Amino acid sequence: MELSELTAKELSQMLRKRTCSASEILESVLQQIQEKESDIGAYITLTEDLAKKQAQKVDEKLAKGVELAELAGIPIAVKDVICTKGILTTAGSKILENFVPQYNATVFNKVLAANMVVVGKANLDEFAMGTTCESSALRFTKNPRDLTRVPGGSSGGSAAAVAGNEAILALGSDTGGSVRLPAAFCGVVGLRPTYGRVSRYGVIPLASSFDQVGPMGKTVGDVRMLFNAIAGEDPKDMTTIPNKKFEKSFDIKKLTLGIYKEQFNEHVDPEISASVMKMVESFKEHGATIKEISVPYSEYFLPLYQIILTIEAASNLARHDGIRYGHRTQEFKDVEELYCKTRSEGFGPEPKRRIILGTFLSSAEFGGAYRKKAFYWMQKIAEAYDNAFKECDLLISPMSCSHAFKVGELVDPIKIYALDLCAFGASLASIPALALPCGLDSSNLPIGTQIIGPKYSEKFLFDVGEFYEAHCKT
Amino acid sequence: MEFDVVIGLEVHVELKTKTKMYCGCKNEFGGVANSHCCEICLGMPGVLPNINKRAIEYAIKAGLAFNCKINTSTKLDRKNYFYPDLAKSYQISQKEQPLCVGGFVEILLDGGTKEKRIRLVQIHVEEDAGKIIHMPESDEIFVDFNRSGVPLIEIVSEPDLCSPSEVKAFLETIRNTALCLGISDCKMQEGSLRADVNISLKQKGSSKFGTRCEIKNVGSINGATRAAECEIKRQKEVISSGGEVEQVTFRWDETLNENMVMRKKDKSVDYGFFAEPDLPQVEILNEEIEEIKTSICELPNQKIRRLMADYKLPYADAYLLMEDDEKNAMFEAVAADFSGEPKKVANWILGDLTRILNKQNISFADSKLTAKNLEKMLEMIENNSISNTAGKTIIEVLMKQDVHPETIAKQQGLLQQSDQSVLEDVVREVLLENTHVPELFKKGKTNILGFAVGECMKRLKGSGNPTLIKEILLKQIQGSVEV
Numbered sequence: 002m003e004l005s006e007l008t009a010k011e012l013s014q015m016l017r018k019r020t021c022s023a024s025e026i027l028e029s030v031l032q033q034i035q036e037k038e039s040d041i042g043a044y045i046t047l048t049e050d051l052a053k054k055q056a057q058k059v060d061e062k063l064a065k066g067v068e069l070a071e072l073a074g075i076p077i078a079v080k081d082v083i084c085t086k087g088i089l090t091t092a093g094s095k096i097l098e099n100f101v102p103q104y105n106a107t108v109f110n111k112v113l114a115a116n117m118v119v120v121g122k123a124n125l126d127e128f129a130m131g132t133t134c135e136s137s138a139l140r141f142t143k144n145p146r147d148l149t150r151v152p153g154g155s156s157g158g159s160a161a162a163v164a165g166n167e168a169i170l171a172l173g174s175d176t177g178g179s180v181r182l183p184a185a186f187c188g189v190v191g192l193r194p195t196y197g198r199v200s201r202y203g204v205i206p207l208a209s210s211f212d213q214v215g216p217m218g219k220t221v222g223d224v225r226m227l228f229n230a231i232a233g234e235d236p237k238d239m240t241t242i243p244n245k246k247f248e249k250s251f252d253i254k255k256l257t258l259g260i261y262k263e264q265f266n267e268h269v270d271p272e273i274s275a276s277v278m279k280m281v282e283s284f285k286e287h288g289a290t291i292k293e294i295s296v297p298y299s300e301y302f303l304p305l306y307q308i309i310l311t312i313e314a315a316s317n318l319a320r321h322d323g324i325r326y327g328h329r330t331q332e333f334k335d336v337e338e339l340y341c342k343t344r345s346e347g348f349g350p351e352p353k354r355r356i357i358l359g360t361f362l363s364s365a366e367f368g369g370a371y372r373k374k375a376f377y378w379m380q381k382i383a384e385a386y387d388n389a390f391k392e393c394d395l396l397i398s399p400m401s402c403s404h405a406f407k408v409g410e411l412v413d414p415i416k417i418y419a420l421d422l423c424a425f426g427a428s429l430a431s432i433p434a435l436a437l438p439c440g441l442d443s444s445n446l447p448i449g450t451q452i453i454g455p456k457y458s459e460k461f462l463f464d465v466g467e468f469y470e471a472h473c474k475t
Numbered sequence: 476m477e478f479d480v481v482i483g484l485e486v487h488v489e490l491k492t493k494t495k496m497y498c499g500c501k502n503e504f505g506g507v508a509n510s511h512c513c514e515i516c517l518g519m520p521g522v523l524p525n526i527n528k529r530a531i532e533y534a535i536k537a538g539l540a541f542n543c544k545i546n547t548s549t550k551l552d553r554k555n556y557f558y559p560d561l562a563k564s565y566q567i568s569q570k571e572q573p574l575c576v577g578g579f580v581e582i583l584l585d586g587g588t589k590e591k592r593i594r595l596v597q598i599h600v601e602e603d604a605g606k607i608i609h610m611p612e613s614d615e616i617f618v619d620f621n622r623s624g625v626p627l628i629e630i631v632s633e634p635d636l637c638s639p640s641e642v643k644a645f646l647e648t649i650r651n652t653a654l655c656l657g658i659s660d661c662k663m664q665e666g667s668l669r670a671d672v673n674i675s676l677k678q679k680g681s682s683k684f685g686t687r688c689e690i691k692n693v694g695s696i697n698g699a700t701r702a703a704e705c706e707i708k709r710q711k712e713v714i715s716s717g718g719e720v721e722q723v724t725f726r727w728d729e730t731l732n733e734n735m736v737m738r739k740k741d742k743s744v745d746y747g748f749f750a751e752p753d754l755p756q757v758e759i760l761n762e763e764i765e766e767i768k769t770s771i772c773e774l775p776n777q778k779i780r781r782l783m784a785d786y787k788l789p790y791a792d793a794y795l796l797m798e799d800d801e802k803n804a805m806f807e808a809v810a811a812d813f814s815g816e817p818k819k820v821a822n823w824i825l826g827d828l829t830r831i832l833n834k835q836n837i838s839f840a841d842s843k844l845t846a847k848n849l850e851k852m853l854e855m856i857e858n859n860s861i862s863n864t865a866g867k868t869i870i871e872v873l874m875k876q877d878v879h880p881e882t883i884a885k886q887q888g889l890l891q892q893s894d895q896s897v898l899e900d901v902v903r904e905v906l907l908e909n910t911h912v913p914e915l916f917k918k919g920k921t922n923i924l925g926f927a928v929g930e931c932m933k934r935l936k937g938s939g940n941p942t943l944i945k946e947i948l949l950k951q952i953q954g955s956v957e958v
Contacts, residue, residue, distance in 0.1 A: 084521045097520065104514045106521060201753075205521040209752035238523050239755055313752055316555050319564030320518045324618065340557055363555070363747035369571075372749050 004029035005166040009075045009223040012169060016063060016074050023059040023074030026169070027052055027118055030076045033166045034120070042142045043152075043162040045081050046089045047121040052076065055118045062116070072230050073116035078168035080159050081122040082129055083214065084203040085109050092205045093125045093137035096321045096328045096347025106203025107235045108172060108214050115230045120168050124158030128318065129179055129207040130351045131155050132420040133411060138349050143408065146188055146447060150405040153186030155179040159217050160187040170227050171217040176207045177306050178424025180215035181436035185400035185449020188438045190224045190466070191217040193424075195456045196431035197242035199228075200235035208313040209240075211306075211428045221437060221466035228459060245457045249394060251464035253287045259294030259393030261453070264423050268402045276448045277399050280439045283473035294396060296389050298382055302425040303418065305382075308362055308375040315359025318352055354414065383430040390455045395465060398423055400436045400449030427453050435462040437469070476715060477679040480707055481687075482642060482672065483634035484699075486649055487627050488659045489603060489667035490533045496602040496626035497524030497567065504665045508608070508619040516624035518562030523753050526551075530626035531574065531757065533658040534600045535767050537628055538575030540652050540774055543598055547759045549574045551600075551751040556744055559616070560605035562623050569599035570748045574757075580632070580652075582644040583776055587783055587790030593645055594633040601627050622666075628658075634673065634684075639703040646670060646696040651775035651797065663695045670699045674706045676714060685710070686720040690734055693727040702727040705734055778803070786810055786817035795825050801839040802829070808846035815857045823853065827867055831874060842874040849873070852880040859940050865889035891940040895947075898931075898939060902947045905930045913952045924948060 004012065004026050015021045031049065038044065059074040079085065082092050084102040086109075091097045105113070112119065124140040126133070134142045134157025142157045144150040145165035152161040156173025160183035163171045173180040175193040184191030192215050199214045206212050216227035234241045260281060265274050285291050323329035323343030330342035348356070362371045389396060400423055411417055427434035432455055439450040454462045495502050498515035515522045538545050550572045553565040575598035582591050605620035630649060636642055650668055653659040661668045670693045675685040688706060693699040702725075710720050725734035773781075775797050782793035782803075796803040806824050810817040832838065852869055855861045861869070861884050872883045884890045892898060905927060906912060915923045924945065931944045 082521070084519075090520070092520070100520070102514070102519065102521075104519070104522070201521075202523050203521045237525060239525055240523075240753065312747075312749055316553055316565055316747070316749070319555060319557065320520070320562065322557060322559075322564055324559050325517055325562065326519065336559055360747065363749050365745040365747065369749055376750075 003032075003166070005033045005169070007169075008220050009072060009169050009218060009226055010220070012075055013071050013073075013226075016059075019063070023056040023063070023118060024053070026074060027056040027076055027120075030120060030166065030168060037145070037165050038167060040143065040148055041145050041161050041165045041167065042140050043078065043123055043158045043165060043167050044121040045091055045093065045124050045137075045140050045158070048088060048119050049121075051088070052118045052120050055116065059116050059118070070115035070230065072170070072226055074118060076118045076120045076169050077112060077227075078120055078123040078159050078162035078171040079109065079112070080125055080156050080171070080173050082125060082174055082205040083109055083172060084205065085119075085122065088122065090122065090205070091139055092129070093127045093139055094348065094352070095138045096344070097205075098139065098328065100327055102203070104203060107200035107237055108231045109203065111231050112172070117170075117230075120162070123156070123162055123171060123173075126155035126157070126179075126351065127349045128205065128314070128352050129155040129174055129176060130314070130355060132178070132182055132417050133406060134158065134183070135408070136349060136351045144187055144405050146445075147405065149407055150446070151186065151408055151411075153183030153401075153405060155183075156191075156215075156217070157183045160184055160189055160191070163187070163189045163217055163219060169218070170223060172227075172231070173215050173217050174204060174207075175213050175215045175424075175428070176211045177310065177428045178421035180217060181400055181424050181434060181449070181451060182421060184217060184436040185438070185447065185451075186405035188441075188447025188449075189217055189219055190221050190435070190437045191215055192224050192228055192436075192459065192462070193427055193434045194228065194232065194459060195242075195433045197240050198232045198244065198433075198457075198459070200233070200238040200241050202235055202237040206313075206317045208310040209317065210309055210313060221435070221463055221470055224435070225460075225463040225467070228463075232459075247455075247457045247459075247461055249458075249461055251461055251468070253284070253289055253468055256284065256289040256395075256465065257292060257393040258284050258289050259292050259389060259396045261396040261398035262293050262295045263299040264398035268419075268422070269399050270403050270442075272442045273399045273402070273404070273448050276440045276442070277397065277450045280450055280469065280473065281397060284469070287468075287472060292393050294389050294393050296385050296396070296426065298378065298385055299426070301378055302382075302429060303422060305375045305378050305429060306425045307358070307418065308371050309379070311355045311359030312363045312372050313359070314352075315356045315363065318348070318356055321347060323347075351414075379429050382426070383432075386426070386430040386432060386453075387455070394454070395458070395462065396453040398451050398453070400424070400451040404442055404444065404446040404448065423451060432456055433459050433462060435466050437466050478676040478711060478714070479679055480637050481634045481675045481677055481684060482636035482638075482703060484630075484632045484636065484642065484645060484673070485671040486630040486632075486646065487669045488537070488630065488649065488653050488661065490530050490626040490628060490658055491660050491667075492527055492529045492533065492626055494527060495624035496527050496530055496600070497624055500624065502625050503621075504662070504667075506621055508617070509621060511621040512623065516562060517620055518564070518623075524567055524751075526754060526757065527626055530600055531759070532767060533626075533656075534574050534598060534628045535759070535764060536656050536658055536771060537630070537653065538578065538598050539764070539768055540656055540771060541575075541578045541580050541595055541598065541630070543575035543578030543595060545575055545759065545764050546572055547761065547764070548572065549757045549759070551754050551757070552748050553751050555747040558604065560607050560618050560620075560623070562605065562620060566601060566604065567751050567754070568601035568629075571750070573597040573599035575599070580630075580645060580648055581776055582641065582648050583779060583790070584641065584644055587779060587793065591641070593635045593641075596631040596633055598628050598630050601629060603627050634675075639700045639707070642672065642703045643696055643700045646699055648776060650696065655772060655775050666694055668696075669694050672699055672703055672706070674703060674710065676707070676710045676720070685714075686722050688720065688723045688725065690725040690727050691737060694729065698727050698729055701732060702734055709734075786821070788818060788821055792818070792821045792825060796821065805839055805846055805849070809850045809853065812850050813853055813857075815853065819857075820853060823849070827870060831871065843877050844870075844874050845877060848877065848880055855880060855884065859891055859893060859942065860884070861889050861891055862941065864937075865891070888936065888938055890938060892935050892938045893940045893943055895943070898943055898947050899951075901931050901934050901939070902944065902951055905934070906948075906951055916952050
């Protein structure tokens with residue numbers, strides 16, 4: 002077995018036992034990249050030189066007996082919305098095609114501080130707007146499980162890198178499913194943390210109220226390790242929150258798993274529903290209590306999410322004006338034309354669509370009514386989840402209605418938006434959700450499930466996920 | 476036709492915090508272009524704002540000084556618009572839950588004899604934008620972001636002002652108060668106090684308001700006063716000639732001394748305000764507000780009124796003393812013990828002393844002058860031991876060394892001769908040698924007396940008490956007339 006096929010946990014132990022070196026791990030990963038990257042296209046930028054130096058440094062330190070973080074020496078892919086000092090950061094957009102930040106995102110500083118090995122910047126839908134990774138203006142990423150299919154989005158490059166063994170771990174970002182959906186399509190594990198648990202500083206925003214950086218890996222254990230490395234309050238991000246102790250501890254006999262009624266609906270592929278139900282059954286066999294739980298208002302999820310997202314996205318994208326950085330149009334007669342041409346040339350159709358919608362929804366004509374009402378309902382939805390968690394510990398649902406689509410199969414934006422229907426709830430309620438594979442369907446494509454917990458329940462989610470991996474998986 | 480003038484003001488005051496509103500960059504005027512900038516105030520992708528607590532504290536201070544209600548829970552909003560000097564293409568400001576609401580600014584009018592309350596809508600915190608620099612030699616345009624993110628408060632008044640002189644008094648009160656609170660240096664030439672002036676006219680007696688025009692971003696108190704005068708005149712002319720005032724936004728041109736049209740109504744901007752999602756709600760504790768309250772000293776207009784009431788000073792003197800803490804401290808220390816009129820103390824401090832200080836370009840702190848010595852010197856003038864002129868000589872010494880003024884007077888022979896018999900002898904001598912004096916005086920040329928006093932002073936080497944000499948002269952001349 003190649004080193005690149007192992008988990009972060011296994012590699013970390015091997016490094017400590019000195020049965021392999023960080024440079025050997027990296028070499029194995031680079032080997033995969035050399036063989037597959039031209040087909041998969043997970044990365045926008047490869048940072049091979051940096052990675053080699055980092056790996057070498059880890060080996061030197063380990064040789065000297067220096068105590069290092071548990072993820073030291075583990076190769077990681079970083080979604081290209083995360084700003085990396087001195088390294089191209091494009092957000093998958095032409096408007097930032099040549100943008101090299103002079104600062105690091107806080108999460109990237111944590112990756113560096115943990116002595117992880119940075120393999121490259123992973124592809125994504127332009128400004129993280131999409132569910133198939135096809136809206137990237139710079140790279141075309143395919144699903145390593147089936148190269149005729151999309152990897153999901155927007156963190157498609159991150160998921161593909163892990164699934165294709167082109168990295169051991171990856172950082173994605175999740176606004177309305179952007180970590181979880183590609184995790185499901187590519188058959189890897191991904192977490193959307195409680196809003197505020199991971200710093201957003203230096204992460205190019207889509208919608209500030211929803212964005213969270215999420216860890217991705219082959220196993221729940223790996224995702225747990227990466228989450229522990231990146232989570233925490235950050236003085237540079239005033240929306241981060243201190244961790245609160247989650248009062249429940251995991252015991253399969255005491256676990257009450259809620260079947261998320263609304264998300265087993267007619268849109269979901271029966272094969273997926275069946276697979277998730279099989280997972281539920283295996284929990285039941287080990288002693289867990291199973292209940293059907295209803296969370297109201299799901300018919301509002303998509304419009305509420307879209308209102309808040311487009312308003313914030315339009316404003317967040319306004320700074321790309323061609324004045325200080327990024328693309329600037331060649332010829333213009335005045336500032337007005339500079340703006341119009343720069344932005345018309347620089348943004349792809351998806352950002353444009355959302356800028357138009359968001360600008361309309363926040364216009365003075367409505368006096369902020371759309372966003373205010375949306376926040377009112379966000380509060381209601383959070384309460385609805387709180388009520389649900391009085392009945393059960395966690396909710397379980399399919400991660401998506403369908404398995405990975407064929408490249409180019411999905412063109413209608415409304416259908417693309419709807420792909421994330423299972424994902425919006427956790428985003429709207431600011432609660433964590435773990436996406437993990439629960440089997441393969443008849444076309445041999447991965448099926449993803451999602452377990453959703455109350456605020457601060459990440460550890461509990463990991464415990465449940467790891468129990469499933471250890472005892473229930475067939 | 477007679478009109479009532481209706482004016483409302485929006486005043487921007489730059490806060491003199493050490494760092495900017497949302498990042499750690501230096502808040503300092505000037506400097507090499509774009510040298511006080513970081514990824515945050517340059518609006519780079521992915522960065523987040525961080526609220527400067529000191530700026531919030533300063534804004535609360537202003538709110539308390541102007542009698543506002545402080546919102547203990549306040550939020551920041553995005554004001555979205557495109558402009559090359561606006562790094563993020565939105566300004567983080569406040570709309571729905573401003574930090575300070577209501578309140579009023581009390582202004583003094585008619586030489587301090589009248590007070591008027593100008594009600595406030597709110598005071599909120601926001602950030603400044605960068606500066607656009609047009610290169611004169613080419614058509615290139617540059618942007619300097621040193622000012623980008625500098626903390627501001629915006630003070631929004633109700634349309635309670637009725638004249639340009641009220642505009643002046645309002646802005647002066649804001650400037651003086653901000654200086655007194657230590658929250659801004661209010662340097663007009665550095666743009667740290669700027670006003671938007673909204674003006675409309677209303678027919679006298681009518682309750683219907685006229686169409687409002689706005690003059691944006693006026694950088695000086697005089698400019699704002701002049702801009703208001705011009706706009707009132709313009710609107711009066713438009714209405715008087717049967718026209719209708721259109722809604723126009725102007726920009727005050729300081730050099731041309733006139734209002735220039737910026738945009739008409741149809742081009743009004745839609746800012747698409749919404750709550751800033753990158754910042755949490757700002758919660759302020761009542762204890763914090765109480766603590767800030769205790770740090771507020773006597774406010775300028777209170778001081779002016781107190782000086783006028785307690786020391787019977789005219790408004791002009793009280794205003795000058797209010798403006799200068801050192802001089803006022805000196806004044807109050809001296810006036811407390813001085814047996815004569817406090818106005819005399821003010822005259823000395825604002826007159827001769829100020830002249831000497833200005834000439835040497837120093838402040839009271841740089842001189843050796845103590846309130847005790849000044850008071851003793853003034854008492855000597857008051858009881859005729861020295862003349863006013865001698866006082867000026869003594870002051871120059873007192874500025875350099877801490878000695879008793881009487882010692883100086885003795886050393887320099889400045890003590891006045893007030894011995895009746897000595898003075899009578901001198902007067903007699905002078906009158907004998909100048910027989911024309913009584914003759915002319917008898918013919919009604921009374922100003923010849925001045926000449927005689929001068930002659931006496933010469934003989935006394937300037938140490939005679941002129942009042943006494945004059946009395947004796949009169950007595951002797953009139954005595955000779957009778958004889």
